[in-house]
Amino acid sequence: MFGPRKPRLLIAKPGLDGHDRGAKYVAQVLRDAGFEVIYTGIRRTPEQIVATAIQEDVAGIGLSLLSGAHLLLFRRVIELLHAQGADDIVVFGGGTIPPKDIPLLESLGVAAVFTPGTSAERIVERLDELLCVPA
């Protein structure tokens, strides 16, 4: 309740797939780890996601995709953030993303990619690191 508070995060599902089980699971994991998580539901556009992130002043955006359109949608989100002068917002993501695409995503500026099978602990640990949450 008091003491250092963890940052606010946005968990979003861009694109057309409606498989929100992963996004909801991660949202709950982060909630239970003490983050304030804004969840925006399925089938959102990169524009909606970035506008929301800026109004909500979040420290990070987590994108969940199972559609295969991750390269396009991650890139678009990062471009929009850049255009708004919001490059300081950390972008991470997960879903069914082929391992070969991960270095590509990282080169676009995606800070972390959590593929199926990643433990809840690992996700929290990595985000604490990325967002400089004091231990």
Place this chain on the structure above:
Amino acid sequence: MPRLELPELVRGARQSGPLAVRCAGRLMSLVTDEPQRLAELLAMCREWPQPRLVLGLTGSPGSGKSTLTDRLVLEYRTRFPADKIGVIAVDPSSPFTGGALLGDRVRMMQHATDPQVFIRSLASRGRLGGLALGVKGVVRVMGLVGCRVVLIETVGVGQSEVEIAQHADLTAVVLAPGQGDGIQLLKAGLLEVGDLFVINKADRDGAAALQAQLLAMLQRVDLVRHDRSANGVTTQVCHDVTTGPESDPSHARLFLTSAREHLGIAELVDALEARTEVAQERWRTEREEQIEAELQSAVLAEIERRAICTLRTNAAVVERFDRLLGGAEPLAAVVDEVLRRTIGDATSSTK
């Protein structure tokens, strides 16, 4: 964006363009994170533009507050295309982990890319009144960026969370059919702070019965008020409860809506606009008075924060607390020790 201080952020939020939204968003974070910043902002905001109406929407979880909020935004945007509208949506923080899932926006995503709509989700962060510390600061920032109307949606509440009445010009209690019988409407608490009552999901069974019970409740309230008025003023007895004999929308108190089906929203906004016309000057004065109460809350929150810190970490206090546990110390002695040590720590840290 570099780390900017409050006055720079205020200047930034007044500009136009995407950076203004970032500045406003950051300002909202400052005033909800730190009581000190809230106090600074409230001290400098008196000359800022303010919303015409700050409407509180409260009610139990699942009564449709978020969807209703979404539809009200749509109605206001349609009627006043040039005007901005703000939404503050509060959801509960976990008392166990401090974390929160803020999900009210899911119902409002049609407005996400509308630059005239500013939506901010807040976690209650330990406050039990249905709101979060700093809401008043967020309202002022929304005024600063030009919002004509600000809607505040509380945490889904039960019977006693009435804090919204201290923050809104008007409080709408949102109810849905199937939440109990007329005895529930006899109880003190939440229903006492309702200026307006909205029966949402009115397309469902039970809406007519709830409407009858609410009418009876409002008539009782009026009757009691009438009985109490020493000089026997005969106005306002039983007839202005719905749209009233003169059909004056500024007197209407009871509304049937189905937010999902877009029913009854226009009538509700008619009434809100009528009330705003009549009362906005008075509301401005009331808001100034509320700033004092908000600052008191901020002071108390800061005292609580520091005292908890002392209680948990100061060795002398912890020792006394153990003696209290063992029955060897009166409570008052521990309180004195906490206060003394808290003040001691504060003075030593400011030196």
